[in-house]
Amino acid sequence: MGRRGPYVCGIDAAMDVVSGKWKSLILWELHHHGARRFGELRRGLPGVSEKMLAQHLREMEEDDLVRREVFDQVPPRVEYSLTDSGRSLNEALRAVGVWGQQRLRRLAEPA
Secondary structure, three states, X not given: OOOOOOOOOHHXXXXXXXXXXXXXXXXXHHHHHOOEEHHHHHHHOXXXXXXXXXXXXXXXXXXXXXXXXXXXXXXXXXXXXXOHHHHHHHHHHHHHHHHHHHHHHHHHOOO
């Protein structure tokens, strides 16, 4: 989990909750597909281990980015979705995604 301060600036505080390769991808997956079960998330994020996904989801729940909802049925069903805070962070990261797409295009250009 993140450091929890003291932070140098707002960017420092924001990056603390999305540190690690998978958190921003979990945000993206939940934004584009809505509520997802654990297995659906794992299939949508090739390469993530079960342990790492579970750890990141726990941390993101503690940071109020992700909501974990347990449905009272047999077998038990658990779904993860974005909170308002998670949606606003996704919106803030939109410009970073645009920058990344531009970078990908530049990298694909012949030298």
